[in-house]
Amino acid sequence: MSLKLLEITAHQLKEKLLSREIQATFLTKKLFEWIKEIEPNIQSYISLNEDEALEKAKEIDRKIENGEKIGLLAGVPIAVKDNICTKNIHTTCASKILKNFIPPYDAYVVKRLKEEDAIIIGKTNLDEFAMGSSTENSGYKITRNPWDTERVPGGSSGGSSAAVAAGLAYMALGSDTGGSVRQPAALCGIVGLKPTYGRVSRYGLVAFGSSLDQIGTLTKDVRDAAVLLQVIAGKDSYDSTSVQIPVPDYINGIDASIQGVKIGIPQEYFTNGINTDVLDSVKNALKVYERLGAKIVDISLPHTEYAVAVYYIVANAEASSNLARYDGVKYGYRTNDVRGIIDMYSRTRSEGFGNEVKRRIMLGNYALSSGYYDAYYLKASKVRNLIKNDFDAAFEKVDCIVCPTSPVPAFKIGERANNPLEMYLSDICTIPANLAGIPGISIPCGFSKEGLPIGMQILTRHFEEKKLLQIAYAFERETDFHLKKPVLKGSIA
Amino acid sequence: MEYEVVIGLETHAELATVTKLFCGCSTKFGAEPNTQVCPVCLGMPGVLPVMNKKAFEYALKAAVALSCEINNFTNFDRKSYYYPDLPKNYQISQNYHNLGINGYMDIIVNGSVKKIHIHNVHLEEEAGKLIHSEDSGANYSLVDFNRAGVPLLEIVSSPDMRNVNEVDSYMQTLRKILLYTEISDCKMQEGSLRFEASISLRKKGSDKLGNRVEIKNLNSMKSVIKAIEYEAARQSELLDGGKAIDRETRLWDEVNGKSARMRSKEEAQDYRYFPEPDLLPVLIDEKWLSTIKSSIPELPLEKKQRYIESFKLSDYDAGVLTEEKVLINLFEECVKIMDRPKAFCNWITNDLLREVKDKKLDINDLKIKPKQLASLVEIIEKGTISSTIAKEVFSEMIQTGKEPQKIIEEKGMAQISDEGLIESVVDKVIANNPNVIEDYKKGKKNALAFLVGQVMKETKGKANPKIVNELLSKKIVDIN
Numbered sequence: 001m002s003l004k005l006l007e008i009t010a011h012q013l014k015e016k017l018l019s020r021e022i023q024a025t026f027l028t029k030k031l032f033e034w035i036k037e038i039e040p041n042i043q044s045y046i047s048l049n050e051d052e053a054l055e056k057a058k059e060i061d062r063k064i065e066n067g068e069k070i071g072l073l074a075g076v077p078i079a080v081k082d083n084i085c086t087k088n089i090h091t092t093c094a095s096k097i098l099k100n101f102i103p104p105y106d107a108y109v110v111k112r113l114k115e116e117d118a119i120i121i122g123k124t125n126l127d128e129f130a131m132g133s134s135t136e137n138s139g140y141k142i143t144r145n146p147w148d149t150e151r152v153p154g155g156s157s158g159g160s161s162a163a164v165a166a167g168l169a170y171m172a173l174g175s176d177t178g179g180s181v182r183q184p185a186a187l188c189g190i191v192g193l194k195p196t197y198g199r200v201s202r203y204g205l206v207a208f209g210s211s212l213d214q215i216g217t218l219t220k221d222v223r224d225a226a227v228l229l230q231v232i233a234g235k236d237s238y239d240s241t242s243v244q245i246p247v248p249d250y251i252n253g254i255d256a257s258i259q260g261v262k263i264g265i266p267q268e269y270f271t272n273g274i275n276t277d278v279l280d281s282v283k284n285a286l287k288v289y290e291r292l293g294a295k296i297v298d299i300s301l302p303h304t305e306y307a308v309a310v311y312y313i314v315a316n317a318e319a320s321s322n323l324a325r326y327d328g329v330k331y332g333y334r335t336n337d338v339r340g341i342i343d344m345y346s347r348t349r350s351e352g353f354g355n356e357v358k359r360r361i362m363l364g365n366y367a368l369s370s371g372y373y374d375a376y377y378l379k380a381s382k383v384r385n386l387i388k389n390d391f392d393a394a395f396e397k398v399d400c401i402v403c404p405t406s407p408v409p410a411f412k413i414g415e416r417a418n419n420p421l422e423m424y425l426s427d428i429c430t431i432p433a434n435l436a437g438i439p440g441i442s443i444p445c446g447f448s449k450e451g452l453p454i455g456m457q458i459l460t461r462h463f464e465e466k467k468l469l470q471i472a473y474a475f476e477r478e479t480d481f482h483l484k485k486p487v488l489k490g491s492i493a
Numbered sequence: 494m495e496y497e498v499v500i501g502l503e504t505h506a507e508l509a510t511v512t513k514l515f516c517g518c519s520t521k522f523g524a525e526p527n528t529q530v531c532p533v534c535l536g537m538p539g540v541l542p543v544m545n546k547k548a549f550e551y552a553l554k555a556a557v558a559l560s561c562e563i564n565n566f567t568n569f570d571r572k573s574y575y576y577p578d579l580p581k582n583y584q585i586s587q588n589y590h591n592l593g594i595n596g597y598m599d600i601i602v603n604g605s606v607k608k609i610h611i612h613n614v615h616l617e618e619e620a621g622k623l624i625h626s627e628d629s630g631a632n633y634s635l636v637d638f639n640r641a642g643v644p645l646l647e648i649v650s651s652p653d654m655r656n657v658n659e660v661d662s663y664m665q666t667l668r669k670i671l672l673y674t675e676i677s678d679c680k681m682q683e684g685s686l687r688f689e690a691s692i693s694l695r696k697k698g699s700d701k702l703g704n705r706v707e708i709k710n711l712n713s714m715k716s717v718i719k720a721i722e723y724e725a726a727r728q729s730e731l732l733d734g735g736k737a738i739d740r741e742t743r744l745w746d747e748v749n750g751k752s753a754r755m756r757s758k759e760e761a762q763d764y765r766y767f768p769e770p771d772l773l774p775v776l777i778d779e780k781w782l783s784t785i786k787s788s789i790p791e792l793p794l795e796k797k798q799r800y801i802e803s804f805k806l807s808d809y810d811a812g813v814l815t816e817e818k819v820l821i822n823l824f825e826e827c828v829k830i831m832d833r834p835k836a837f838c839n840w841i842t843n844d845l846l847r848e849v850k851d852k853k854l855d856i857n858d859l860k861i862k863p864k865q866l867a868s869l870v871e872i873i874e875k876g877t878i879s880s881t882i883a884k885e886v887f888s889e890m891i892q893t894g895k896e897p898q899k900i901i902e903e904k905g906m907a908q909i910s911d912e913g914l915i916e917s918v919v920d921k922v923i924a925n926n927p928n929v930i931e932d933y934k935k936g937k938k939n940a941l942a943f944l945v946g947q948v949m950k951e952t953k954g955k956a957n958p959k960i961v962n963e964l965l966s967k968k969i970v971d972i973n
Contacts, residue, residue: 085539098538105532107539206538210770239541240773318770321571324582325536329636345575368573368765377767
């Protein structure tokens with residue numbers, strides 16, 4: 001098998017499967033061979049699902065052979081972030097506290113993947129409980145950026161992003177609470193889509209910040225993002241916050257013209273603190289858009305500077321409550337030789353959680369504690385509304401907003417690990433979309449002087465994923481940043 | 494020193510829904526541990542709650558029945574505390590926007606009405622249950638999550654009660670309201686109705702509230718009363734001794750009739766309430782609210798008053814009758830069939846309740862149908878059976894659900910009104926009791942009653958007493 005086959009997109013792969021140019025079983029076997037060669041350098045997976053994947057591949061080949069009806073993702077190898085529940089497959093959230101946890105149920109999105117005949121390859125690494133921007137906070141391993149294995153892949157969906165970038169999966173699911181899909185997509189040179197809050201069911205996504213969490217897609221191009229979103233979007237009766245709005249056809253019409261589309265450029269996102277290579281790449285991208293007939297409009301999102309502060313109050317408050325259930329009583333890790341229930345709680349949690357998780361639980365509990373609630377949580381909720389209002393006002397004037405996804409390209413492993421505040425600023429460009437609940441996508445738009453990928457973020461109004469994908473696709477069609485692949489050492493290649 | 498006792502009650506009632514508050518698991522009581530659970534009510538990673546509409550409507554109904562102000566907007570909050578029976582280590586409850594606030598309930602104490610204010614009514618989820626090993630050396634406890642997630646209504650009264658009579662009336666009235674509205678089955682023995690009391694003392698005439706003590710672990714209405722009496726005495730003694738009352742929570746020990754400190758105010762938990770992000774706020778529009786309002790039946794006090802006025806029942810009888818839903822239904826159905834309220838009232842309040850008590854029957858499992866009780870009353874009026882026999886028939890009716898006519902036929906209990914047959918027995922009795930006849934002649938009038946008794950004995954109580962009396966009187970006179 002040539003490396004080319006590993007580099008093609010999921011929608012291209014599906015055509016080859018349908019035309020019987022290749023078989024799912026063959027492809028799956030080859031993919032696992034590739035994983036065995038490359039994975040030791042990348043460390044993107046926490047667990048692999050080889051036996052079940054091969055079973056599923058056989059089933060798909062049989063279906064295609066018999067001319068049976070097949071799903072939208074038939075035969076496509078997909079990776080799932082390890083904070084999304086998979087029935088009978090370990091789901092650890094990259095935490096020691098869930099080391100032995102095997103969910104008895106599938107997340108809504110996983111159920112949908114299975115219904116559409118996808119092949120689940122394995123579960124990918126993340127910052128523990130999705131808390132982080134580098135995938136260094138995993139309780140199991142540090143994932144490496146395929147473009148430079150000395151660097152981080154971003155996070156928290158770093159495992160999913162690295163896997164797609166390195167051809168270890170054709171697509172992946174991630175989760176995005178403050179940028180955890182878009183930021184690693186940018187750092188790994190792939191496409192990362194965070195849908196509108198409520199567009200995709202959160203049922204089965206292990207909660208971090210419940211009012212911010214959204215499952216997103218990591219793909220090799222924009223069309224694949226449209227296909228994967230098509231599969232996972234929709235109302236789910238198990239998630240009260242998922243919305244009844246009909247799901248449009250994201251795939252057909254993705255190539256619509258963007259003539260006359262108004263693109264807003266928020267001044268607050270183009271300031272110092274943003275790496276010059278990043279700024280240059282995004283500015284060049286705007287020229288492409290102008291050439292395509294879009295109109296560039298300067299806008300302001302005046303409350304942007306408060307976004308990170310608001311986010312770390314709201315997300316941590318919710319996290320402190322969401323993570324209270326890991327107590328050693330029902331599932332997951334329990335400490336040994338306990339002396340009473342308090343001892344069991346405190347030692348289980350002390351030993352089971354990593355430092356970053358503990359830090360956030362403490363911050364969250366503090367923000368919610370009696371006497372501080374009004375000053376922190378309530379105040380943050382109010383400022384969150386102001387940030388939302390900023391976007392509403394902006395979208396009165398423009399159809400979308402374009403800005404950098406990450407202030408910097410991939411940084412070195414360990415570079416920011418000991419400075420939480422600096423790490424938190426990695427998400428400065430992505431956090432506002434989560435606070436407002438609007439959809440956002442990161443697409444490749446250039447490379448730094450060191451040859452590291454740079455991502456551009458596009459944001460639209462709530463539930464305007466179709467327009468978002470059209471605008472992203474228009475750029476992708478005109479450029480070839482997304483076609484460039486990292487050089488990986490492997491005998492198959 | 495004379496003190497005034499100030500009492501408030503917190504009531505928890507499990508709602509009578511078939512499924513739990515946030516998932517589809519059964520709420521049925523008494524199943525094998527952990528057989529009515531799912532990822533949602535076990536608080537597995539990744540699960541989300543989905544509101545049970547019926548439970549919400551029940552809670553709304555309770556708030557309306559307790560005359561609360563209903564906001565058109567309500568939402569849920571997370572109440573955080575660590576306990577092994579609480580799967581998520583937070584309880585989905587309400588704190589910032591309770592379903593109902595500022596309500597009241599009228600109670601009757603010593604014949605006069607008193608208004609008890611309801612501070613708030615809100616909806617929350619029930620916790621599971623710890624099962625401690627019977628082996629005292631065991632170093633573990635087990636958890637049964639069957640109950641976790643059962644919808645629970647919390648009703649918080651203002652500290653408006655001043656003595657145990659008021660508390661008793663409050664509990665009885667509230668229980669009846671919950672039963673009448675069919676919101677809860679109120680089975681205290683199954684824990685579906687529970688009370689917690691808070692008590693403080695102040696000098697008579699003072700309007701400043703004293704330090705409040707909360708009492709938990711009250712398993713019956715009787716223990717509520719006992720615990721309050723104990724607590725009032727304890728506080729009074731402390732105050733008399735010049736000591737201060739600590740704000741604390743105490744646990745009632747039913748066996749020893751005492752309470753002991755569970756935690757002090759300093760140890761009080763910080764519940765870190767914040768709005769539950771996984772549930773949407775509920776908007777209550779006028780139309781929905783008026784549907785709920787119209788679903789509220791006649792409430793206990795109105796019903797009792799109507800029984801007294803329309804059916805001329807005594808205050809006591811009306812009280813007993815309106816105690817239980819089953820009794821009310823039986824009575825009201827019977828009255829619809831036949832206009833004999835007093836007769837039905839007597840059968841229900843005397844005979845039926847005695848049978849239930851003597852034979853330890855489940856009042857909710859009685860077999861008797863209203864139509865059957867009505868026909869029993871009719872049969873008695875026709876004189877087919879005597880009232881003594883009727884009691885026997887009734888006893889069988891409530892246990893078997895058989896028609897009274899059938900029981901009478903099967904057992905040959907019908908009254909003997911055949912004069913010829915009765916006359917032969919009367920003759921026999923007269924012949925066998927010459928001495929009694931002599932006594933009668935000498936003026937002992939109660940000798941006649943003895944003779945009637947003998948005839949009834951001979952006929953196994955079935956002879957028509959009217960005919961027996963007539964025949965005996967006539968015959969004795971004839972002998973003269």
